[in-house]
Amino acid sequence: MAEAVADMSSTPARNVLDLIGHTPLVAARGFDTGPCELYLKLESQNPGGSIKDRVGLSMIEAAERAGRLEPGATLIEATAGNTGLALALVAARKGYRLQLVIPDKMSQEKIFHLKALGAEVLMTRSDVPKGHPDYYEDRAARLARETPNAFYVSQFTNEANPRAHEETTAPEIWEQMEHRLDAIVCGVGTGGTLTGLSRYFARVAPHVELVLADPQGSALAGRVRTGKVEPTGRGWLVEGIGGDHVPPVCDLSRVRRAFTVSDAESFRSCRELLLQEGILGGTSSGTLLAAALRYCREQSAPRRVVSLVCDSGNKYLSKVYNDYWMLDQGFSTRERFGDLRDLIARRHAEGADVTVAAGETVLAAYGRMKLYDISQLPVMQDGRIVGIVDEEDVLLEVFEHPERFHEPVSRVMASHLVTVPPDAPLPQLLELFRRGLVAIVVHQGEFLGLITRIDVLNWLRRRM
Numbered sequence: 244m245a246e247a248v249a250d251m252s253s254t255p256a257r258n259v260l261d262l263i264g265h266t267p268l269v270a271a272r273g274f275d276t277g278p279c280e281l282y283l284k285l286e287s288q289n290p291g292g293s294i295k296d297r298v299g300l301s302m303i304e305a306a307e308r309a310g311r312l313e314p315g316a317t318l319i320e321a322t323a324g325n326t327g328l329a330l331a332l333v334a335a336r337k338g339y340r341l342q343l344v345i346p347d348k349m350s351q352e353k354i355f356h357l358k359a360l361g362a363e364v365l366m367t368r369s370d371v372p373k374g375h376p377d378y379y380e381d382r383a384a385r386l387a388r389e390t391p392n393a394f395y396v397s398q399f400t401n402e403a404n405p406r407a408h409e410e411t412t413a414p415e416i417w418e419q420m421e422h423r424l425d426a427i428v429c430g431v432g433t434g435g436t437l438t439g440l441s442r443y444f445a446r447v448a449p450h451v452e453l454v455l456a457d458p459q460g461s462a463l464a465g466r467v468r469t470g471k472v473e474p475t476g477r478g479w480l481v482e483g484i485g486g487d488h489v490p491p492v493c494d495l496s497r498v499r500r501a502f503t504v505s506d507a508e509s510f511r512s513c514r515e516l517l518l519q520e521g522i523l524g525g526t527s528s529g530t531l532l533a534a535a536l537r538y539c540r541e542q543s544a545p546r547r548v549v550s551l552v553c554d555s556g557n558k559y560l561s562k563v564y565n566d567y568w569m570l571d572q573g574f575s576t577r578e579r580f581g582d583l584r585d586l587i588a589r590r591h592a593e594g595a596d597v598t599v600a601a602g603e604t605v606l607a608a609y610g611r612m613k614l615y616d617i618s619q620l621p622v623m624q625d626g627r628i629v630g631i632v633d634e635e636d637v638l639l640e641v642f643e644h645p646e647r648f649h650e651p652v653s654r655v656m657a658s659h660l661v662t663v664p665p666d667a668p669l670p671q672l673l674e675l676f677r678r679g680l681v682a683i684v685v686h687q688g689e690f691l692g693l694i695t696r697i698d699v700l701n702w703l704r705r706r707m
C-alpha cells in the first residue's frame with residue numbers, strides 16, 4: 244500500500260490513483276486554540292474528495308494480493324457515501340464492476356456522483372435496524388453470497404481498512420508534524436482511521452493522545468467514558484461518523500477522551516471553518532473541529548494537535564452551506580417578530596425570495612421555478628406584488644400554444660390576490676391552503692413574502 248501512494252512531484256502522475264494520500268496539513272490559526280497549536284489534515288484533497296480513497300485503494304489491492312479478485316470480478320459494498328465513491332474510483336480504473344447498497348435517505352447528489360463514476364446503485368430501506376433483511380449491510384452480504392465471482396468489501400470488518408491509515412495517514416501526519424505531536428482528534432465511522440492511527444502511534448510515539456469526536460446521539464463517546472455501549476435511539480445529521488455499536492474493525496482501547504458534539508455545533512463549526520480558514524469541509528469536519536477546539540482550550544500547557552477534514556463540503560452545499568436549510572433545521576437564527584413573518588422562509592425585504600417581473604416572459608418564470616425547485620412565484624412591478632404565477636397557470640397557458648412561453652408573465656398570472664397581514668391567526672393560512680392558495684403576507688401595502696405549506700410544516704417541526 245505504502246508504495247502504491249506516489250510522492251507529490253513535479254512530474255505527471257501515472258493516473259489518478261497515484262494521487263491518493265500525501266494530503267496537505269495546514270495550521271488553523273483563525274480560532275481560539277488556548278495554549279495549543281491546531282493543524283488540519285486535508286483529506287478532502289484526495290481525488291475522490293475524501294479520506295476513504297485511501298481505504299478504497301488498500302482494500303481492493305489487498306484483495307488482489309490475496310487472489311480474491313479475478314479479472315472482471317464484482318465488488319459489493321454497503322455504503323452511504325465516501326467509501327462508495329472511493330471504491331468506484333478505484334474499481335473503474337482497475338476494470339471491476341461495483342455494486343453498492345445504499346440506504347434511501349442519502350442525498351441525490353451522492354447517488355448521481357456514484358452512478359456517473361460507473362457504480363451500480365441498489366437502494367434499500369434506511370428505517371430498519373441491523374439484522375433486518377433490508378438493512379443495507381445485511382442486503383449487501385446476501386447479494387455478495389448470491390452473485391458469482393463477487394467480493395464483499397466489508398469496510399467494517401476489513402483489516403485493510405485500518406492498515407491503510409497505519410501505513411499512510413499516520414506516518415504522513417508524523418512526518419508533517421516533524422515528530423512533534425501530542426494529540427489527534429478523530430471521528431469513528433468504521434473506526435478504520437482511529438484504529439490505524441492508534442496502532443502506528445502505539446509503536447512510534449505512544450505519548451500521542453487519541454481523542455474521539457462523536458456526534459450527539461452516537462453511543463461511541465459513552466463507550467469511551469464508561470466502557471458501556473448504550474444506544475441512544477436518537478439519530479444525527481452529521482454524515483460519516485458515529486454509531487450505535489463499536490464496529491469490528493474499531494479499536495478504542497487507547498482513546499481516553501471523547502467529546503460529544505451536537506449537530507447544531509457541528510454545522511456552525513463547519514461554516515466557521517470556511518469563514519476563518521477558507522476550508523470547505525464536510526459536516527463531520529465541523530464535529531472534529533468543535534471537539535478539537537474544546538480539547539485545545541482545556542489544556543493548561545502548550546500542545547500540538549492534529550485533526551482531520553475528512554471530506555469536501557462540495558457534497559453538502561445544499562445543506563450546511565445553504566442558509567435557508569440551516570434556518571429550516573433550526574441551526575441558525577434570525578430576527579423574530581412573534582407573528583406570521585417568522586414563517587416566511589425567504590423574506591422579500593432581505594432580497595431572499597425568488598420573484599419574476601411582470602414584463603418577463605412565461606419562459607423566464609418557468610425557468611426560475613425549475614432552477615429553484617419551487618412551484619409558484621410572486622410577480623412584481625415597481626416594488627409591489629401584482630400577481631402570483633404557478634405551474635398550473637403556465638401549463639394551462641402553453642399546453643395548446645407553446646409559443647406563449649414568449650408572452651409576458653402578466654398574461655398568465657393570477658392577479659386577484661388574497662393577502663394576509665402579519666398578525667393574522669395561523670388557522671387562516673389553513674383556509675387558504677385548502678383553497679389551493681399560498682399565503683401572501685402584506686403589511687401596509689408592503690409585500691413581506693410568501694408562506695407555503697412546507698414553510699408551516701418546517702416551522703411546526705422547529706417548535707417540537
Ligand SMILES: Cc1ncc(COP(=O)(O)O)c(C=O)c1O
Pocket residue numbers: 294325429430431432433434435436437482483484525527528531551553554
Ligand atoms: C466523512 C467521514 N468519513 C469517514 C470518517 C472516518 O471513518 P472511519 O472511522 O471509517 O475511518 C470520518 C472521520 O472523521 C469522516 O469525517
